[in-house]
Amino acid sequence: MTRYAVYAVPGLLGENDDPIAADLRDSVEAWYARPEFHELTVDARRYGFHATLKAPFRLAGGRTEAELRAAADAFAAAHHTVLLSALRPANLGRFRALLLHGDEAEVRMLADEAVRDFDVFRAEPDDADIRRRRPEMLPPRQRALFEQWGYPYVFEEFRFHLTLTDPIPPARESEIDGALAAHFARNGQAVDSDVLLRSIALFIEREPGAPFDVLSVHPLATPSADTDMQETA
Template sequence: MRAAIYWAPRIDDPLHRLGSQWLGRDTETGATLAQPTLPGLDIAEITRDARGYGLHATVKPPFRIATSWAALREDAMALALRTRPFALPPLQVAEHHGFLALLETERSPELQAFADACVAGLDAHRVPPTETEIARRRPERLTERQRENLHRWGYHYVFEDWWFHVTLSRRLNDAEMEVVRPAVTAFLGEAPSLPRRVTELCLFTQAGPGAPFLLAERLPLLG
């Protein structure tokens, strides 16, 4: 089993319903959802990888548990208890390294601090990556800092190299981008830009390799 710390929209947030429909799966219930259609493209294929991970933004990347689920949950709950809720900047559909994703319209120091605290504060529960897993990240193509992050924290995009993003597609070519970007922008409507606060730390789990991620528990921020 793997665990991950994610941000996910609250269950009553319109973005939860619309984003889950776009990806074709609700991580809260595990239910398969009917997706909208794309002219000339297979939306199920376009969103396949993102659907497996579910509607989310990564806070602490997926990891195998070195301790126990109970111990991880206890420390995650303690972190949530000392973290105050904070405003999330409005989101927008944008191109991100060839993918489509929801990105912040402005950087949030509170969000960065939250992600940093989750990465470092819960790291005792992470099994270090194997040499094969490290090699899969192509460390020769990373910066020196990213290589250090990969070996120390199990992932290269953490701390200064982390960014908030909610993945909505696989990597797209120019022709696909011309179809998918306006389609997802129209489908989500004003939901991404609505005012919202980060009020929960979301624990996700993956039962085994290739299994879909599910939202195991929402821990309220009570600091």
């Protein structure tokens, strides 16, 4: 069964649009490609370089892919580009990810609105979805969010992150943390820089277990000079 997701991916519009974001994306993909860590990036590579705005979902009955793409166009046109401040590798539980070390208000608002606006396209979770998420193991608030929105890490439980690894065994944490620090020091000029998120993207999983591929890219609106002046007035 095909699933879709709404993701934020710096650098998808290409180097000519934003060389810093393109450098960041290239550096992460080079990390995924390192064979000595392949067993620790299986899911990270399958889902691809991304930050989740609307978690993977099956289309609700009566909804079409064309309608979803049109909705993504409209959503992107109604939202401005977002500055991602000081991304760098950090712990996210047992995972490692690029996390923001600056103001998250704008990207959090973008994610909150994506959760709400795209929910009309989401089919209710089936038994396999529910078993995979194991809602009985979630804290009460996360379980309530899962039951309402199909994903527990939304709204106040959301944290913007670009996943770098699967769960890391405790015995390998120091090794992986050292390797990540060295990798991005060597390959990523964009790490610790401010990166502009210029688009959202629809990703598609064509069958269970398949890689998530980019289906379409939807540029966010660029604030006009008049808008900037009104916002700072």
